Amino acid sequence: MSKMTLKTEGDRVVVVTRRFAASPEAVYRAHTEPALIQKWLLGPDGWTMPVCINEARPGGSIRYEWTNGKGGGFTLTGEYLELAPFSRILHVERMHLPDPTPDNHVETMFEQDGTGTLMTMRMTLPNAETRAAMLATGMEHGMEASYVRLEAMI
Amino acid sequence: MPKLDAAFSALADPTRRAILARLASGEATVMELAEPFEMTQPAISRHLKVLEGAGLIVRRVEGTKRPCRLAPAGTEPVDRWLAMLREALAKNYERLDEVLATMRTERRKDRP
Numbered sequence: 348m349s350k351m352t353l354k355t356e357g358d359r360v361v362v363v364t365r366r367f368a369a370s371p372e373a374v375y376r377a378h379t380e381p382a383l384i385q386k387w388l389l390g391p392d393g394w395t396m397p398v399c400i401n402e403a404r405p406g407g408s409i410r411y412e413w414t415n416g417k418g419g420g421f422t423l424t425g426e427y428l429e430l431a432p433f434s435r436i437l438h439v440e441r442m443h444l445p446d447p448t449p450d451n452h453v454e455t456m457f458e459q460d461g462t463g464t465l466m467t468m469r470m471t472l473p474n475a476e477t478r479a480a481m482l483a484t485g486m487e488h489g490m491e492a493s494y495v496r497l498e499a500m501i
Numbered sequence: 502m503p504k505l506d507a508a509f510s511a512l513a514d515p516t517r518r519a520i521l522a523r524l525a526s527g528e529a530t531v532m533e534l535a536e537p538f539e540m541t542q543p544a545i546s547r548h549l550k551v552l553e554g555a556g557l558i559v560r561r562v563e564g565t566k567r568p569c570r571l572a573p574a575g576t577e578p579v580d581r582w583l584a585m586l587r588e589a590l591a592k593n594y595e596r597l598d599e600v601l602a603t604m605r606t607e608r609r610k611d612r613p
Contacts, residue, residue: 351594353587361583365594369601372610377600387596391509391591 363468371457374464375433378455379403389413403430409440433457507555508585516540517548521571524558528570 351365367374377383381399389396390413398412408424424447425440433458439450452471457464511517521532535545550571552558560569 351587351591353583353590355583361586363590365590367594367598367601369605373604374597377604383600383604384589386523386600387593389596391592394509415510415513417510417513418511421513449606 359472361470361472365466365468366460367464368462369464370395370433371459371464372433374466375436375457378436379430384411403427403436405429409438410460507551510558511551511555511557514548514551517552520545520548520552521557524569524571528568530566530568532566 351363353361353363355361366404377387379406379467380402380403381401384401385399388411393415394415396411396413398410400408402408405427407427407487409427411423412420413422414420422443422444423440425438427436427438429435429437436455437453439452441447449458454469456469458467459465512521517540518540523529523534523537531545531549532541535542536551538545549558550561553560553569557572558569559572560567
């Protein structure tokens with residue numbers, strides 16, 4: 348079953364939707380509590396997140412450090428702008444490769460959908476030139492990584 | 502199209518990222534890459550092999566030399582970026598499904 352959609356708007360905005368069989372509260376907590384985040388926000392198999400700082404309050408810091416256990420690693424830092432438990436999160440994030448990439452603005456919404464949750468994540472990505480440079484030097488984020496892990500992580 | 506796992510591993514190494522940054526300004530031979538990085542040619546060759554395997558660079562034959570350059574953007578970096586992002590997110594959310602299922606179970610256990 349393909350539950351995820353990923354669509355672009357223009358050349359800088361990516362909108363991801365995904366349904367989860369859990370309440371908005373549970374999905375929101377899984378996005379803001381370090382012990383839970385460390386279990387899933389990992390990117391490819393074999394990667395772990397030994398450092399996970401997540402201060403879920405306006406102005407609070409985010410710091411994720413991933414490692415593949417073989418000397419490879421990525422770091423993402425960010426700040427929270429707005430939080431409305433358990434419905435909406437607005438934050439900025441960037442990868443360090445090691446130089447910081449331009450900020451990604453991310454709005455994540457959690458809506459009740461029947462007995463589950465519809466999550467909509469709207470990412471405003473760096474411009475095309477920056478993405479190309481990141482492809483050449485780092486996390487073609489992807490999620491970017493990941494969030495990239497872009498992800499993105501990426 | 503870079504393979505996600507291979508690309509992540511390839512990009513996790515600072516030397517390989519520096520090689521890609523160098524190639525962003527144009528094609529180079531192993532010899533030309535070995536110099537600024539103060540590495541032996543076999544060491545550079547090993548890094549290039551990893552980058553090639555991850556689909557990040559391509560090499561061509563020119564006499565005895567095999568100059569390398571960044572993999573053609575193909576359908577452009579944006580599409581590669583999106584493909585990697587999609588793959589990473591899909592994997593993450595499958596894991597999140599399991600985390601949420603565990604949270605539900607633990608919650609039930611907490612109840613009298």
